[in-house]
Amino acid sequence: MMDLYENVSIRCSRLTTKAYSTSFSLGIRFLAKDMRDPIYSVYGFVRFADEIVDTFHGFDKGILLEKFKEDTCHAIDNGISLNPILQSFQKAVNKYGIDRECIETFLESMRMDLFQSEYTPEEYEKYILGSAEVVGLMCLRVFLRGDAEKYETLKPFAMKLGSAFQKINFLRDLHADYKNLGRTYFPGVDLNAFSEDVKKEIEADIEKDFQMGYEGIKQLPKDARFGVFVAYVYYYKLFRKIKNQHTHDILSRRVRISDRRKFALLFGSYVRHSFNLL
Secondary structure, eight states, rough: OOOHHHHHHHHHHHHHHHHOHHHHHHHHSSSHHHHHHHHHHHHHHHHHHHHHHHOOOOOOOHHHHHHHHHHHHHHHTTTSSSSSHHHHHHHHHHHOOOHHHHHHHHHHHHHHHHSSSOOOOHHHHHHHIIIIIHHHHHHHHHHHHTOHHHHHHHHHHHHHHHHEEEHHHHHHHHHHHHHHHBBBBHHHHHOGGGHHHHHHHHHHHHHHHHHHHHHHHSSSSHHHHHHHHHHHHHHHHHHHHHHHHHHHHHSSSSSOHHHHHHHHHHHHHHHHHHOOOO
């Protein structure tokens, strides 16, 4: 009967991923079969923590986040949880040796969202580390199936790719973060005077992260490479679309990639992957 509960748990993580992110779901479909459920599990864990700080208005988010942290630690230590998202996550953590420090660093960044609306350069770097770079490292453990030596080699590349994805999210969600949540992640940026020059500085920083992240993708095992490359292609296309938008447009609406365009990008990515053109 435990198999039935395990199946229910991973289905909850899959459902969460597919409900919240079509782009990541698409990329996960093209990973090796044994990698898919662990990555769904990582995403489900990350998404639930993010929901606490972004969505559960009217509740004591601090208490909820602390309880989520305690439940996470208990699940990992004991190999069981009545929360199906944490049950599937602890399975991935314990099987692939995902670092506890990465998990704690991630949750600390979520806690920052409870109390901060603006960030200094140092706080911004700390937030990026916890909210994105360590998530990349969690996934890297799965992609390498626990290969510790290869993990150390690819760590900086995975962190930069995670950083690029997160910074794109910040740009895409500038309006919503500021108007709905009162947050401004980019340090020293006054959104009431958001200029093209400032936007270009941010984009130049993201471009550097993308370049390093791409070098890491090329070094991944082939059965992980294509799925990660699909996510990379989607985010890079979104990045290029944002670069072509005026600051006024970025602040007034959320830039999106249509489903039709996503599948066109998928086809192009498959061709490049098939002919070893990455």
